[in-house]
Amino acid sequence: MSVLVTGATGYIALHVIDLLLKENYRVIGTVRSKEKAAKLEKQFNYNKDLTFEIVEDIANLSAFDHVIKNHANEINYVIHMASPVTFTADDFEKDILIPAVNGTKGILESIKQYAPKSVKKFVITSSIAAMMDLTNPTAILTEQSWNPTTWEQAQENGIAAYSGSKKFAEKAAWNFLEENKGIVDFKLTTINPVFVFGPQKFDEDAKGKLNSSCEIIKEAMFAPTESEIDKSVFGSYVDVRDVARAHVCSLHNDELTGKRLILSNASFTKQNIVNIMNKRFPQLKGKIAPADNSELPQGGRVHNEKTKALLGYIFKDLEEIVVDMADQILKVQEQ
Structure with a gap:
């Protein structure tokens, strides 16, 4: 069974990849350069079950086309982790919001076009930021909570931009599934961690x-x-190893299908x-x-x-x- 992991160089992603390899999955990771791929190949001791594809700019809606097309018959699961993690930018919309949303929309459209039946599960790394109301810091947060930030409000500062990017990217995934019932076969789970240590x-x-x-x-x-x-x-807080475990559990645990999971x-x-x-x-x-x-x-x-x-x-x-x-x-x- 093969798993595509986007944003493979990330802090959480490295733990996810390690778990997947230990559970005998074949892993295809996306990275932004050959240099980053070479570093990970060495760190994972040139594991034969780990390969990489270069995706330079997730803001490009066709960025994942070649990845899905090249591996259309072998990818059974997708763990989408690639997204900007920053609170500073010259242009919040261009540098944070659009890459986060387009990265999610783009890979979903690529799956729809090239692997609509082979991919069975799509797991997206979201955040508690997609759930919290920045104007109400004492609000209780549950798996049903949604950040009320608008696209315009998300451009006011770095924290609002990051929080908004997580909300809009996650919303894009849920909306895509609703709009493409019967066209794609995969199910969705989102992982929404708090501070990850x-x-x-x-x-x-x-x-x-x-x-x-x-x-x-x-x-x-x-x-x-x-x-x-x-x-x-x-x-x-939550431990990175527990967050990684939740990602991998979401691939094969049917009880997690269609769920938003708060990791805290x-x-x-x-x-x-x-x-x-x-x-x-x-x-x-x-x-x-x-x-x-x-x-x-x-x-x-x-x-x-x-x-x-x-x-x-x-x-x-x-x-x-x-x-x-x-x-x-x-x-x-x-x-």
Whole structure:
């Protein structure tokens, strides 16, 4: 069985690809250049079941045509992860919104044209951002929630643009299925994670600046002792390995078909992260901000009991995540 994974160089994507290979799937990954493909081939030890296709610009609606056409008879599943992950741009519409939406529409149209019957499942990596109302930060979020941002409002700032891009891309997928009943055979599941923490799949990728979520933990490790904890940094968290597992489970678990899955374990504050580091890494004590156990996690905005019941596995807790991340970062620092 073959799985197409778009955006194969991504933080979550690398964990997804690793799981797929371990479960004996053949994987076709899309990357933006031959150089990126070469790096991944080496990282995955030139696995014969992993190949790559170059897709330079997902904003081009025909960007995936050659990929689907070349593999039309072998692709059984698609995990669509390619989408801009940035909060800064010169033109929010051109650089964030349009690539996210066109990337989703484009690959769906390519499947419709070249592989309407061979693809059985389409899994899209969305986000809690597709569900949250930026004007109502205390709203409870469930699997039925939708971000109310309009296309115009999504161009007001970087956070609105990223959140809007996730909403409009996910909406495009659900609308496509509704409009093409009987034409395509595949089913849809969306994965909507909160802040994603956890180790990089490969140690070498833990060097330098990390993705925005992981930087929260890395910053806590290297902030000066006298630094005040940023109390504006809080939310809900989930481990990258649990997110990857949900993607793979969605391919073969019929109970997940047609579902939006919120991937979230519990809430956190930056102080919680610092407390764990003080407790578990004595070599950092006195070099990082001190522990303060008087601060409790911010309340539970995310209610995803349905998702947890459907997936049926226990998510990793914050302490395990922070320890695994810090161990990896300290390891590469010593190299």
